[in-house]
Amino acid sequence: MAETPSVPTFDHAMYLINVVKFRCGQLYHLFDENEFMANLHDFYSEPKPNAATGLWYVHFLLILAFGKGFVKHKVQGNRPPGADYFVKALEMLPDVIVLHEAPIESTEVMCCIALYLQALDCRSSAHNYTYGLKSRMHRLTSLLQIGQAMRMAMAEGMHTQMPIEYLGENMVQRCRKIWWTVYILDREMTSLMGLPQTLNDDQINTLLPSFPGSPQRTAAIGMHIRLSRIIAEINGSVYAIDGRINRNFLVRTKSALANIASLADELRRAFPLQMDRDISGVSRISAYLHLLYHQCIVLATRPLLFCFLKIRFESPANCIEVLNTSRTVRNLIQMSMDSAQQIICILHSLQNEGLLETFLSFDLESIFVSTVVLLMGPAIDIRWTYPIWLEKAYAIFEEIIESGNLLAKFRRSELHLLDELLSCFPQEHPRCLSAPVSFPNNVLNSSSQVSLANSFPPSGQANSADAAAQTQLEHDILSDRGSGVGVPALDDQELGFTNRLTAEQIMAVADSIESIDTEWMSNAMIEHSIW
Incomplete structure (x- = not known):
């Protein structure tokens, strides 16, 4: 088992989290800010933060891995920045039964794992990083992760119009953000692998998330x-x-x-x-x-x-x-x-x-x-x-x-x-x-009004000026x-x-x-x- 990497100070952790929000927060939903930040403050409120065993700590390590990847421009051997956090997060990832007990955050965690693996091009067998992931580093790993996230999201009904009156506005908006992140990653990763799509768009009727003021x-x-x-x-x-x-x-x-x-x-x-x-x-x-x-x-x-x-x-x-x-x-x-x-x-x-x-x-x-x-x-x-x-x-x-x-x-x-x-x-x-x-x-x-279909003379019919x-x-x-x-x-x-x-x-x-x-x-x- 890999050693637990040192946890950054609170200020440093905030910096890395904000970098992640800027770099990919507008494209993908990787964590719910309100819940994640509340757990972050609780974690650092202890006199000496300890490596927890809960799912949030795994999630936290994954976000730190992204943050390091975005800000650190030097590699140690074949280890990309943030690899220590990522490897430790995988080792601490609970089994499927435990993940299904917290399906909302588990889906976010699997999106993080899939996106990080895609950054390392784990879909390509021609190039393989050897920094400790061993058998997990094969070409289908990222696709399997997002496929598992897709199944878990569908099991929770995130692809449907979830009732706001029963679940609340915040929960429904969070699920919409998660669903469309899973959907986009699934479409893009499946296409990169040259595989057929497994979900018909006709089966989806959830709405887009809303962002007040944006x-x-x-x-x-x-x-x-x-x-x-x-x-x-x-x-x-x-x-x-x-x-x-x-x-x-x-x-x-x-x-x-x-x-x-x-x-x-x-x-x-x-x-x-x-x-x-x-x-x-x-x-x-x-x-x-x-x-x-x-x-x-x-x-x-x-x-x-x-x-x-x-x-x-x-x-x-x-x-x-x-x-x-x-x-x-x-x-x-x-x-x-x-x-x-x-x-x-x-x-x-x-x-x-x-x-x-x-x-x-x-x-x-x-x-x-x-x-x-x-x-x-x-x-x-x-x-x-x-x-x-x-x-x-x-x-x-x-x-x-x-x-x-x-x-x-x-x-x-x-x-x-x-x-x-x-x-x-x-x-x-x-x-x-x-x-x-x-x-x-x-x-x-921009000024052309000529149809492209008529923009080329047929071969052999050009006049002398042409x-x-x-x-x-x-x-x-x-x-x-x-x-x-x-x-x-x-x-x-x-x-x-x-x-x-x-x-x-x-x-x-x-x-x-x-x-x-x-x-x-x-x-x-x-x-x-x-x-």
């Missing part, structure tokens, strides 16, 4: 829930059960993009990214929701990159010719590229504000997803080369690594390996696309690959998010997906054995 928090939870549902939908429809790509995934992509588009304008209006630093800083909660939104776009469109990367492997000379066959497909890939760049923009702004999340996996997942896309782009076609954005991406990785995140170091090494593998492609310049596909300075800007412009564009690409095609240098104006996808623009791309595109993509997958 209606924005309720709105944030509602948006978080909707984005989590879209992620689950994408993983369950665009991708097949066995982890491969569905043959008719373009049809599912169209549906997913329509759902994403339904949130675009509301997200921008309710959670604006205040990028004018002379007025205000970046909102962490707004940034998180926008990051999740762009991850949805990348997840929905990324299969196309994998398909064409496979084609590039097999038929390097024919890849661009195949790509030019469907302007709809080009639009979708460019949308993926654009969202990857927007993710880096948001993270770069958070980095400037000192708000990068270096312990939990939120920002690490975002930067990893976007960097993979930007590395794949130029391997398919040189027009999708964005070295400035990659430079910014690796700078963000460096900061997360320097903050003591061991997993970020491993993820960066994976990206370097991917970059090396993709660099093995022949270096000759492939044919460029038949028409400009630069979203930031062309069709996807051909001359294309020749000049190809010359510009070859002479200066440093800034990317149609993408300005990464300056303060670009970080102001002047080029964001509106609902109308996303729907234009989605509506351009016709049955002929699906059939064409299906045939290409069969021809190149993409399954």
